[in-house]
Amino acid sequence: MSVEFAPLLLEPAYRKVAATIGERILSRALREGERLPSEIELARQFGVNRSTVREALRELESRGLVQRRPGSKLMSVSRPHHATVAAGVSHALLLHDVTVRNVWEALTILEPPLAETAARTRSAADLECIRAAADAFSAQRARAAQAVHSCAEFFRCIGRATHNPVLGLAQEPLLQLLEPSLGVMIDKVPQARARIATAQRRLVEALEAREPELAHQWMARHIRDFRRGYELAGIDLGLRVTSA
Amino acid sequence: MSVEFAPLLLEPAYRKVAATIGERILSRALREGERLPSEIELARQFGVNRSTVREALRELESRGLVQRRPGSKLMSVSRPHHATVAAGVSHALLLHDVTVRNVWEALTILEPPLAETAARTRSAADLECIRAAADAFSAQRARAAQAVHSCAEFFRCIGRATHNPVLGLAQEPLLQLLEPSLGVMIDKVPQARARIATAQRRLVEALEAREPELAHQWMARHIRDFRRGYELAGIDLGLRVTSA
DNA sequence: ATTGCCGGTTTGTCCGACAATCATACGATC
DNA sequence: GATCGTATGATTGTCGGACAAACCGGCAAT
Secondary structure, eight states: OOOOSOOOOOOOHHHHHHHHHHHHHHTTSSOTTOBOOOHHHHHHHHTSOHHHHHHHHHHHHHTTSEEEOTTOOSEEEOOOOHHHHHHHHHHHHHHTTOBHHHHHHHHHHHHHHHHHHHHHHOOHHHHHHHHHHHHHHHHOOSOHHHHHHHHHHHHHHHHHHTTOHHHHHHHHHHHHHHHHHHHHHHHHOTTHHHHHHHHHHHHHHHHHTTOHHHHHHHHHHHHHHHHHHHHHTTOOTTSBOOOO | OOOOSOOOOOOOHHHHHHHHHHHHHHTTSSOTTOBOOOHHHHHHHHTSOHHHHHHHHHHHHHTTSEEEOTTOOSEEEOOOOHHHHHHHHHHHHHHTTOBHHHHHHHHHHHHHHHHHHHHHHOOHHHHHHHHHHHHHHHHOOSOHHHHHHHHHHHHHHHHHHTTOHHHHHHHHHHHHHHHHHHHHHHHHOTTHHHHHHHHHHHHHHHHHTTOHHHHHHHHHHHHHHHHHHHHHTTOOTTSBOOOO
């Protein structure tokens, strides 16, 4: 028996409401910062109940398309924050059994060209931001958690320095997934901190001198070091990445 | 006046419920496919109203963590689908004023190493899938929309052939953002189809012969061609990408 | 084996309600 | 005049209850 009729899907009202408002936002008919009508008003306009509107708002909220500004009750249109979107990607990858090796491989591919690009496009302010992150890392002698955070921040600053949001957002999930295992690695491998600090220093120099190829090389070495660190720490690269 | 007290945030119940269930899923205490209790039962367990539970479910639903299997009423735990997650990233990038150049630059960085990796890791089935996509593209003589779809599918197959979900998911938003402008380009530049078909053929050959460097080169050329196509079509690379 | 029917369960949607919070305006106090 | 307290209205978060539609399992009828 062949399937003659496609299963007709009747979407529930709350999804239609969410889709309608979502399209308005994506098409920029509703602009960033603009405040949404109250729930009662939305319910009146769509001809549905307030509960239905609320369910739709929860969906838009979780997509980051609307937000409540602190100290305000009305929802306002917002652009999804990078960290939020990246968290969604991280969670998806987590559940898809991504391994430490997978993440490391992606970093290998992504980061060196990213540093290379940053060496061309970075502004003075970018450089300052990157240098600050590197200094913060070197200053952290104690807690691994802080060190890991500074280390990730270093990457983030380089990502921003490319002035390409696509690249910045592409690396964010990797950093989120890397943090837990990186913390373990730094704790177990004494010399890791020094090696990371050195690579960061060289990278700052390369970025300052605007030498793309040098930046590429040092970033590649930086990432390769991570793998060595994992091996020295006895972390199996085939293990699944753990939740942040 | 200094800010002495951080603004204490009291989360509404619906978000706590969503967070609690979400953590269970991410920690794999709730496994994929497992069915959630009914809304009434959840309301009873959390000690809240059913409406509150429903708002929480809408959030989890939009994150792709729960799903209703077709023909079933109860929600079941699910892993976020790649396309869904990528759509979130695409929307975020759209609203962050990403330009065609930004996307193209990211492709330049990402795709050649991806093809290179695929040349090493592809299975026979992967190759067949890639070849099928290439054939589909060559067969499409008429509608640009179909051609664009085949073209994107070609990339997706290569992404899958790396057997690294991180890479596959990283490129998906780029493909989604590329599609609209790519359609315009193919329509306006007559020779584009032939050039794309050639690059795809060479790539298939390189992947079949397991020659990573050749695959890298042809993919780089393939992507460079896109830029040429855009210029020939008179598409300003500084324009924002448009919604799919 | 297919069809039709029945009762129990679950969802989608609605209605109405209330406390807590926020915005604003209006006085009161210093 | 500036600050504070308060009254008022709007809005959200949460609740309880309600009902139609759809699904599920079983059972009877054809």
